[in-house]
Amino acid sequence: MAVLTTSNLTMQFGAQRALADVSIEVPSGVTGLVGANGAGKTTLMSIALGLRDQTQGAIRVLGLDPRQDGATLRAMVGYGPERNVLPEDMPAFDFVKHLAEIRGMPRNEARSRASDVLWLVGLGEERFRALGTMSTGQRQRVKLAQSIAADPSFVLLDEPTDGLDPVQRDEMLALIRQISEEFSIDVMLSSHLLEEVERVCDNIVALDAGVLVASGPLDELVGDEDGLTVELVAIDDRPDAVVQTLERLRGRGVEVELVDDTLHLRGTDRNALVDEVRDAIAASEARVRRIVNRRRTLEDLFDRNAS
């Protein structure tokens, strides 16, 4: 069953259209909601939680209509907001326990679950520390902990890696993956960092200024494409080597494009392309950094949409 489906979902704020005719079907697993700031990611999450009413179209989350069954739905859904502002003087344990109770856990259950999830996210030793004394990374973990404390079926995480350094980001993404795989909790995370979404998600919903750019399994949207990517190194004593390589390849009838010292070669016969590249580089005495199979990235999806 799809976790979330929308049909022609439109959200209008005055003259500004935040979402325009978005129709998607999000299956189980980790789904990345990607797009630049202002793409409509938070608006889609708000509508999915029943916190805003869409202007047009329909949405169903876990089979429920958020407008009609908001309270029932929100008991089954966890949410980690983008804002990093939390009650300064409240200990992390009290914060997580309180929200677990609000989401319907009996008091004793909420207490033990608060402790367990804080251990799970790596804050076991820090759980009685006031939120105001915690770092951004620790606060992000607390937000994740509160979102899963009440055993939700589905978790919406708004920019869960915002403000984290690369190491913390890796740890957070690993936690999100663990939540989905070990505890069978479906996750939708929003991010404007395409690379991290490619690393952790099973499915993608890409938005650009409220318009759906692409949606579907990550494997289908990104991955190997026909052709090669050849990164060359510009060197001072042979300044024309890169251009000569390009021209030589074109002279041989290879479909090739040069972007920032990187050649993008298209063609189905990869072995033949490798031979052509080898000969062209040898002739022009260019220096190679790496030769890899051409990959379609999320960035390509947005570039294609923009063009």
Added chain:
Amino acid sequence: MNTAEIFDRGYRKFEGERSGVFGAVRSLAWHTMRSILGLGRKARHKIFPVIVILIAFLPAVIFIGIAALFPGNIFGDEARPEYWELAQSSGFAILLFCAMVVPEALVRDRRDGMLGLYLSTPLTKATYLGGKVLAVMATLVIVTVGPALLLLTATTLESQGPNGIFDWVKTAGQIFLAGAGISAVFAAVAFAASSLTDRRAFASVATALIFIGSPLIVGALIDGADMSQNLRVFDVISMAFEFSPRVFGDMSVDLQDISDTQVFVADGAWTALGAAVVWLRYRRLGAA
């Protein structure tokens, strides 16, 4: 022999029954009450509530203390304060409580992001506000009902209370009704002021200004400009405290020109006005 068991701790599925919206409101109200009274918080958060509660209970405690030290009805019935007078005598404490406590209960959630989180749970804006009202009312009732109830208990134990169980229950009911009425008016006005600003200090000052300003303005219009006594209905403090004697079939000396109906309608209007301001404000607030 010790039979210790080790349970597998760690994240697990929850198979039990969830408490739903009712449980969420109850949990929110309890959490807010604890926060208001400083329970589970540092000692400095407890100082103010303790002082206010002491001020509120002081007249009743003094009377009961004197009555206990000097047995017998030495002061006569006239010396004993009326139940409704106790709510009025703790007026300053109630005003302080409202000005400090309601902004704490409402403004804080908007400032520290809790409102957005609450609304991502089974709570809606209406049930969220319901939980907050419940918490503030329950806390205010401690100072509006508590002293009179203490006096009723003490006089009952001294065999000087109401005659018979029917009168006793009636008196207790009147005490609760009077306290709840005063609390409702005060809470509604304080909620309205607190909903209009995201700064707790501004909300406290605004609440105090409404409570202190309305009797000053109305007094100036009646005494200074010689206008109708009926303008007293716009004096929120007088109307709130006059609710109490009217419930007991009595009235304050300086409000004899105002009928019971006018008092009850005025209190109802102030409460409704406060509630409307809060609802309009929260209806427009974005949740996430």
